[in-house]
Structure formats: structure tokens, C-alpha cells
Amino acid sequence: MRLATWNVxxxxxxxxxLLAWLAAHQPDVLCLxxxxxxxxxxxxxxxxxxxxxxxxxxxxxxxxxxxxxRTPLGEVERGLADDVDDPQARLISARVQGLRVISxxxxxxAVVGSEKWAYKLAWLQRxxxxxxxxxxxTEPLLLCGDFNVAPEDRDVANPAAWAGSVLTHAEAxxxxxxxxxxxLVDAFRLKRPExxxxxxxxxxxxxxxKNDGLRIDHVFTTPTLAxxxxxxxxxxxxxxxxxxxxxxxxxxxxxx
DNA sequence: ATGGTTGCTTAGCAA
Numbered sequence: 001m002r003l004a005t006w007n008v009x010x011x012x013x014x015x016x017x018l019l020a021w022l023a024a025h026q027p028d029v030l031c032l033x034x035x036x037x038x039x040x041x042x043x044x045x046x047x048x049x050x051x052x053x054x055x056x057x058x059x060x061x062x063x064x065x066x067x068x069x070r071t072p073l074g075e076v077e078r079g080l081a082d083d084v085d086d087p088q089a090r091l092i093s094a095r096v097q098g099l100r101v102i103s104x105x106x107x108x109x110a111v112v113g114s115e116k117w118a119y120k121l122a123w124l125q126r127x128x129x130x131x132x133x134x135x136x137x138t139e140p141l142l143l144c145g146d147f148n149v150a151p152e153d154r155d156v157a158n159p160a161a162w163a164g165s166v167l168t169h170a171e172a173x174x175x176x177x178x179x180x181x182x183x184l185v186d187a188f189r190l191k192r193p194e195x196x197x198x199x200x201x202x203x204x205x206x207x208x209x210k211n212d213g214l215r216i217d218h219v220f221t222t223p224t225l226a227x228x229x230x231x232x233x234x235x236x237x238x239x240x241x242x243x244x245x246x247x248x249x250x251x252x253x254x255x256x
Numbered sequence: 257a258t259g260g261t262t263g264c265t266t267a268g269c270a271a
Contacts, residue, residue: 009271010263034271036264038261061264062271110271116270148271201263202271246262 001097001254005031005217006238007105007200007247011064012037013047014245021238021249022050028070029096030104030249031144035064042066059089065145069096075227080123080130091127099225100135104145109166113245116168120148128182137183142202143220146200146247151186154195155215167214173253184220187252191232199234200247207246208239219252226255 004027008014011032022030030052035042039058047054052068057078064246067073073094080091093102105126109120135141153159162168180186188197198213206211221229236252239248 018267034263081270110270144270205260206271243262 001029001256002027002251003029003031003034003101003142003144003219003254004251005103005146005219006249007033007146007217007245009034009247010036011028011042011066011244013243015043017105017238017244019046019050021235022047022052022068025235025249025251027068027251029101030068032066033064033103033105033146034066035059035066036061037064042252047160051070055092055094056094056154057089057092059087063089063105065090065092065105067092067094067096067103068100069101069255071097077134081128081134082129084126084127089132091167098140100139100141102141102143102145104143104147106145106147106149109172112164112166112169112171120166121171121175124172124179128179131179131182137222139222140225141184142187142225143184143224144218145249146217147176148216148217149173150214151176152217155198157196157198157213161212161213167216169211179218182223185223185226187221187226188215188232188234188250189230190226190229197234197252198236198248217247217250219250225254231256 055076058064075095090105107120110116199205199217
């Protein structure tokens with residue numbers, strides 16, 4: 001089974017690229033983030049024609065997440081289901097081929113110390129509680145998405161330049177580590193421990209031409225599935241050419 | 257040279 005996660009930065013702007021990428025890479029499951037459309041504007045028909053069912057949690061202008069699958073999606077759940085009144089569409093989960101797949105778009109956090117920063121840290125805590133309430137570490141779970149956190153300095157091309165940013169700050173890394181302490185492992189790093197692998201490059205400052213990248217998009221899995229991870233990669237090519245997303249797809253292969 | 261990009265929506269926000 002091939003599973004991927006990709007922050008497309010507007011499914012409308014990335015429509016052609018999305019269909020071309022699906023055709024070229026044939027993932028069984030694709031988690032999407034930053035749809036930036038409400039549900040009725042999601043290109044369901046074209047994706048069905050391409051062979052994919054979709055579970056959507058859309059939002060106009062900002063956020064929005066989805067899970068695409070070649071096989072049927074069941075038990076779809078949207079949001080963190082806690083007592084916080086939160087209109088931001090950042091989480092969706094579904095059952096696919098006996099697995100529980102989650103597509104998450106963690107808040108960026110803007111600037112350390114800002115209100116958005118506090119929301120980011122709180123959101124990661126809320127996700128941890130959601131996992132505890134809703135799932136067991138003994139079940140086959142795949143938590144995928146844009147986490148807006150580079151877990152370690154080896155995930156950052158230029159750690160000195162990014163020191164103290166919302167993507168690398170110690171508090172964000174601790175919050176991510178606490179999320180993973182639910183009982184999740186970094187599926188990508190199981191197979192790809194080497195440095196120099198990134199999933200996001202800022203549109204500004206010649207980020208991609210200079211390869212000033214960070215690995216902030218992840219696939220985390222419960223230990224029951226870790227042994228089935230057979231390969232992992234990042235499709236850096238998708239960041240090239242005309243009108244790319246600022247994120248590249250992260251791909252994980254699981255043995256059946 | 258203290259900027260630089262993109263997307264959504266249409267001046268300003270978010271990333």
C-alpha cells in the first residue's frame with residue numbers, strides 16, 4: 001500500500017497538478033491539507049473519474065483537509081471533537097483498508113509569542129487528547145499531514161537561520177514530542193535517517209533554488225504498523241516547475 | 257538593497 005501526504009496550498013490552484021500527480025504516482029491513499037475551498041467546491045467528480053473516493057473537511061479561503069482513497073472510506077470523523085469552539089477545518093480521519101488514517105493541518109503559529117502561536121501549541125495538545133480519547137496505540141493508525149514543526153535540526157537545511165522560528169522552536173518540538181508520546185513513530189525516518197530531506201520551501205527568499213528547506217510534513221504511525229513500513233520518500237520534483245505548492249508530497253510504502 | 261512569493265479576495269491576511 002502506498003500512502004502519501006501533501007499540503008497542496010489550494011486545491012483549486014493545484015487542480016491540474018493534483019490529477020497529474022495521482023496519475024503518475026498511483027497512491028492508494030493521499031492525505032491533503034490546505035484545500036482552501038468549502039466542500040461544494042471540492043473537485044469530487046474529477047477525482048472519482050480518476051479512481052479516488054474522498055472524505056472532505058473543507059473551509060472557504062483557509063485550511064481544509066481531505067483523504068483520498070482508491071478503496072472505500074468509512075467512519076469519517078471531522079475535527080477534534082472537544083469542547084473548544086473552533087471553526088478551523090484542520091482534521092479529518094477515516095477508516096481505509098482496516099487502517100485508521102488521519103489528515104492533519106497543524107496551525108503554523110505565525111510568530112513565537114503571538115496569539116496564533118498559543119493556538120498552535122494548544123492545538124497540538126488538543127490533538128494529543130483526541131488521540132487518547134478516540135484511539136488506542138495498539139491499533140493500526142497513520143497520522144499524516146503538515147505539522148508545521150521540523151522535529152530536529154537534521155530536518156532543517158539551515159538550522160541557524162531558522163533558530164527560534166515557529167517551525168523549529170523548542171516549545172513546538174516539545175509539543176510535537178508530547179503528541180508522539182501517545183505511541184507514534186516517524187515512519188519516514190524509519191527508512192530515511194539521512195539529513196538533507198525536506199518537504200517545504202518558502203516561496204520567498206529563493207527558498208527552493210537555494211534548497212533552504214525544512215521537513216515539516218510527516219507520516220506518524222503506531223508501533224503495530226511500523227514493521228510494515230518498507231520505503232519512504234519525498235517527491236522533490238513536485239516542487240519544481242510552474243505553479244507548484246510550497247510543499248512536496250511525502251510518500252510511505254507499507255507491505256500488505 | 258532590511259526586500260524578496262503565492263493564494264484568496266479584492267486591501268489585507270495567512271503562510
